[in-house]
Amino acid sequence: MSTFSTAITGLKAYQTALGVIGNNIANANTTGYKASRAQFSDLLVQTLEGASAPTGTTGGTDPLQIGAGVIVGGVLNIMTQGAIEPTGRSSDIAVQGEGFYVLSSGESQIYTRVGTFELDANGNLVDSGTGFKVQGINGDISIPLGSNAATPTTQVELAGNLDANAADDPLTLTVDESALDTSFFIIDSLGGKHSLNVTFSLPGSANTGVWDYSVEAASGAGMTGTMVGGASGTSGQITFGSGGSILSISGPGAASGSFFFDPQNAAGSGGPGQEFNINFDALTGFAAFSNVAMKQQDGVPPGALSSFNIGSDGKVNGIFSNGLVLEQDTLKLATFSNPAGLLRLANGQFVETPNSGVAQFGTAGTGGRGTIVAGALEQSNVDLGTELVNLIIAQRGYEANAKTISVANEIQQTTLNLLR
Incomplete structure (x- = not known):
């Protein structure tokens, strides 16, 4: 009887579907998992009688066909976004x-x-x-x-104010109000850190908005390196205007000038020294307390x-x-x-x-x-609620096909009993 083979195809198809659903459920918490779905397709059908066209006295007839069962036509990947x-x-x-x-x-x-x-x-x-x-x-x-390799300093930026009213007070013997010392550091090509001093001072007894500056290497225990007098030397002059902003800069701090520093190690061998610039543009000449400090420098030690x-x-x-x-x-x-x-x-x-x-x-x-x-x-894109419903549907489908085999067997047994 063809009923047996038809029902067996159903058992096989639903068994495959149960496997797909079970795999989805097993991977409900698997990172990046994409669910699958079994797609059923009917098998080839048996044509018992073809269709006939209408005549003048009778109508047409439809084809008479019996299906041969079901197969899993494909297992589709569901590529939707997971949470x-x-x-x-x-x-x-x-x-x-x-x-x-x-x-x-x-x-x-x-x-x-x-x-x-x-x-x-x-x-x-x-x-x-x-x-x-x-x-x-x-x-x-x-x-x-x-x-990673060190990055030597090529640019230092100073910021602050040089007092437009600065003048040396003779009563303060240990302090010179017409001068200001501040320090900053640079990094050589080997990552060494060196401290430098810059001194700002008035060129005369009167404050005319003109300040001299001079850069030298810091001295003391653990300090190494010396300033090298390049083409522009190590000193210059800054002139402030009536609005407190810089009018002009001369010396190595000018746009075309550079400072040179010899770190007295392998980083300074074979040349005039490490070249760097000091940007004074952020300085002001207001009538306020003198205070200058390094704003930033672009050297980086190794890391x-x-x-x-x-x-x-x-x-x-x-x-x-x-x-x-x-x-x-x-x-x-x-x-x-x-x-x-x-x-x-x-x-x-x-x-x-x-x-x-x-x-x-x-x-x-x-x-x-x-x-x-x-x-x-x-996360996995499996919808656990949907999969549990599909599981019940597949279970019922499997049971129904098994029941078909059972009924077909009883019918066949009844037929065999006719011969007794």
Whole structure:
């Protein structure tokens, strides 16, 4: 009897559906998991009698067909967005929107929505589950684990005021109100820190808005280095106007001048010394207390990597102990014409297939790609309530097909009993 074979196809189909549903339920809390759905299709039908056309005396008849059962026509990938859950771990990231991270297995490219990344012993950003290297626009993303080189000072900016009413008071024998000493530091190419002094003084007894300045290396225990008299020397003059702003600067502090410092170590060998500029433009000449200090300088000592972060645009930044934040690379994201056509692998990973389309690469926030959420992970997109309902439906379908076999067996037994 064909009833047996038809019912068996139903058992097989619902058994497959139960397997798909069970896998969804098992992965309800799996990071980055994408649910699946079994799609049923009817089998070939048996045509017992074809259709006939109407005649002048009778109407037409429909075809007489009997179905042969059901098959699982496909298992569809449901690629909808999962919920974003914060983890507090800076190397965990999630994509809000379209796109897959790109991993390299050494032989092929792998795609995933699971952003559980970490640095390996060589400083490579890798998938924590498989060790596959995370890809950036420049290839493997690598963050240096050692110390980064020092950046020597090239620019120092001073800010403050030089008193327009300054004059030496003869009653204060230990203090010269017509002069001001302040200090600042510079960094040499080896990362050494050197203290320098700058002295501002009036060139005469009357205050005419003109101040002399002179720069020299600080002396004392542990102090090294000397100022080198370059083409502009180590001293000059600043002239203030009636509004308290600078009218002119002469000497090495002028726009075309430079200071030279010999740190008396390997950083200063083979040359006239380390060249740097002092920017006096932020100084004022108001009738107020004299006070000048270093506002900023651009030198940076060497530093080791302390941590890293990934921005919403996918930029990977190394954070160093000297305060530097250096961009290392930018995450590469892939999009597909048909992401449901990707072939699943383990660990929430996929590979390209002819029906997924060719991967289109770009960065976060471009070409319809989503943005990066740092310190968070994308959760499974399984709707547990829907899956439990589907589980009941599949169970009932399986039981109904089993009942069909039972009834067909009873009918066959009844037929055999006619011969007794």
